[in-house]
Amino acid sequence: MTISSLAISEQVADRLAPYIGQFNARMWIKSAARRELGLLPEDLRVEHVEGLMDGLRTALSTLMGRAAADDLLLQIKREVS
Amino acid sequence: MRFRWLAAFPLLYAALFALVAGWLGAHSHALDLFIPGQRIAVRILATAGCCLAVSVFARGDHLRRAWLLLGWGAVLILLRDVLRLLPPFQGSAGSAVILSGLGVLSNFALLAGIWELARSWKVAAIELPGGRSGVLAIAALTAVLAIVVAGPEALQRGRAVLGGDWGSLIFFVSAVVDILTLCLITPLLLTAVSLRGGLFSWPWGLVTASQISWLLYDAAGTLAPHLAPGGFPLAEVFRGMGETYLFAAGTVQFLIIRHVRRAVS
Numbered sequence: 426m427t428i429s430s431l432a433i434s435e436q437v438a439d440r441l442a443p444y445i446g447q448f449n450a451r452m453w454i455k456s457a458a459r460r461e462l463g464l465l466p467e468d469l470r471v472e473h474v475e476g477l478m479d480g481l482r483t484a485l486s487t488l489m490g491r492a493a494a495d496d497l498l499l500q501i502k503r504e505v506s
Numbered sequence: 507m508r509f510r511w512l513a514a515f516p517l518l519y520a521a522l523f524a525l526v527a528g529w530l531g532a533h534s535h536a537l538d539l540f541i542p543g544q545r546i547a548v549r550i551l552a553t554a555g556c557c558l559a560v561s562v563f564a565r566g567d568h569l570r571r572a573w574l575l576l577g578w579g580a581v582l583i584l585l586r587d588v589l590r591l592l593p594p595f596q597g598s599a600g601s602a603v604i605l606s607g608l609g610v611l612s613n614f615a616l617l618a619g620i621w622e623l624a625r626s627w628k629v630a631a632i633e634l635p636g637g638r639s640g641v642l643a644i645a646a647l648t649a650v651l652a653i654v655v656a657g658p659e660a661l662q663r664g665r666a667v668l669g670g671d672w673g674s675l676i677f678f679v680s681a682v683v684d685i686l687t688l689c690l691i692t693p694l695l696l697t698a699v700s701l702r703g704g705l706f707s708w709p710w711g712l713v714t715a716s717q718i719s720w721l722l723y724d725a726a727g728t729l730a731p732h733l734a735p736g737g738f739p740l741a742e743v744f745r746g747m748g749e750t751y752l753f754a755a756g757t758v759q760f761l762i763i764r765h766v767r768r769a770v771s
Contacts, residue, residue: 446700489766490564
């Protein structure tokens, strides 16, 4: 279970890193997981992906606009769920 | 995606400018014609870059507002430069007021645009590198540099305005806006550094380069006009770099958002 949980945050970070860098990808996931779900990144499971995507939406929309952020988050959700 | 060619473009422009200016010769009539012409060309490029960036965002997007303000700033200053080449706008007091007004509005629009870009880190909750003390140290250094290069002009023009010379108002406003805008180099630079390794570091990096070029423009104009060899228009080189870096930043912003949409569609 731990390996699977780690994989969720790592998978999301790997998909965000090409756009916002590895450092910010990890920070944003950590922050969104704590704020939206009250969880640590290593405790994330597949059922948390939807909430995590919601938590990342505001920050990503700031950098790439709502439309591109929604498209990217939808794609990440499909790939890691 | 590689944007190095766009980042190199302002440097190529500067090299080309130096070659042409050197070939035309200092204080020549040809140079006097070349400078306003290339100035309008780089203003058009800056406007085009801002328009490209605006085009990829939807109404209500944070960065659309930022690029729209920068675009208005670029358009207004372009309009001023074009108008002042026309005979009706040369010499009369009324035209001077119109041209000054366009300059002031452009300055405020550019300041507001840079402010919107600079505060993106806060809106997006980006962690700036260096911690609080590091950020404060860089901010203090930038503020000192901004005051050193634009402060003397602001002081001189402020005194002139107080003495009743309203023609100096535009220069005073411009110098004060320069100081404020240059102080915003810190959040722009640190946002670019924080996003390193990601595509989105490029627009912030290039806008930072544009602002540093304006810092050098002010320095060339106020601190070291005598350093340019044989009347070489050094300030014009930095002005051109400031505008072409803005063009590059807007174009990169456009290309990245387009890339994101294509990658996920």
